[in-house]
Amino acid sequence: MKSTLLWALVILNVVLVLTFVGRVTRDNAAVAADQRRMGDYLVISGDVNGTGSGLVYVCDTSNELLGAMAYDDTRNTVDVMPTIDLKPIFETPAPKAR
Numbered sequence: 001m002k003s004t005l006l007w008a009l010v011i012l013n014v015v016l017v018l019t020f021v022g023r024v025t026r027d028n029a030a031v032a033a034d035q036r037r038m039g040d041y042l043v044i045s046g047d048v049n050g051t052g053s054g055l056v057y058v059c060d061t062s063n064e065l066l067g068a069m070a071y072d073d074t075r076n077t078v079d080v081m082p083t084i085d086l087k088p089i090f091e092t093p094a095p096k097a098r
Contacts, residue, residue, distance in 0.1 A: 041058060043056060043057070043058055066083065
């Protein structure tokens with residue numbers, strides 16, 4: 001019994017030492033999953049015709065994205081609108097006044 005316990009502790013210590021050595025010797029480089037930078041957000045409350053609940057618009061001014069969400073009282077859920085990329089909208093030239 002003592003022999004089995006001793007070998008189990010020896011194996012556990014070897015595993016712990018190998019784990020420690022692996023953590024210390026590995027390269028610690030952080031890699032970003034997404035190249036967009038952290039956004040500056042503008043949050044605006046609003047109403048939509050035909051709905052009883054309010055809406056919250058979220059505009060990411062750094063990445064030029066727009067989204068919205070609304071709380072549905074009847075289902076107790078938050079409905080989220082897919083984001084809209086605003087870059088193409090702002091890049092198109094304004095029509096000339098006549």
